[in-house]
Amino acid sequence: MLFEGSLATGNIFALTSFWLVLKIGILALGAVYLIFSLIVVRQVSLMVETVSTELAPFIRALSVVNAGLTAGVIILLVGLFFG
């Protein structure tokens, strides 16, 4: 009985740790996406500098909004996981 109890406790601990690791992994991938979105801002600047069209300011603004939204989503996820 005691052995089963400690096994059950061990399983719960392992499962909790597993979900914690998964949450941290999700946040890490979110951080990777944030870095990617910042690179896209730079990429769009380079592209607009190369070929400037009517839509260029709009595309530039969208890239910045995308980076901002990503940061917001990551903060929301942190709140969701650890709040």
Added chain:
Amino acid sequence: MHLGFFPALLDKPARVRFVHQEPDEYIELLLRRHWVTNVRWVLASALALFAPFLLPVIDRVFNVGFSVMVPLEVETGVIVLWYMFVFASIIENILFWYFNTYIVTNKRLIDVDFRSLLYRDIKEAQLSDIEGISEQMSGILGSLFNLGDVIVETAAKSQRIEFLSVPNPDEVADRIQDLEGRYKEDVI
């Protein structure tokens, strides 16, 4: 044929400029790959956007117990992450299609190529260096949507300028030939 804000062929576009454009140089044609070349990734992205909605269905049909096993916040986090990466793919595809352009000016031909993040390759050739122009239209898509390749052989450093999957390739080839003729007349 073009779609609103995302045309693949612009004739003498007024509000477009490119890097190293000379003061007396103007754009005759701005070309991109035909919009139909985007259908594959658009369909894949559409499927990817709907994929999370299939999870409860799979869960019910195969009785996986996914919704019971996985905490709600983790499920939400995974779905949010999924959508973030799908949007990343969509953004990259749109940017590469929109900014990978072929430009024909009154002086030269330019192929602007963004191959990956932060990598830009610009090939150009003067109209006076053109040695031969050919156009190729093949396949069902080519016939249905009037798209094809225009290959320009030049004596320049970039020996071959290729305009791939552009709309109305025969008209583009004719236009380049006319411009080449006019340029050589003006020079002579």
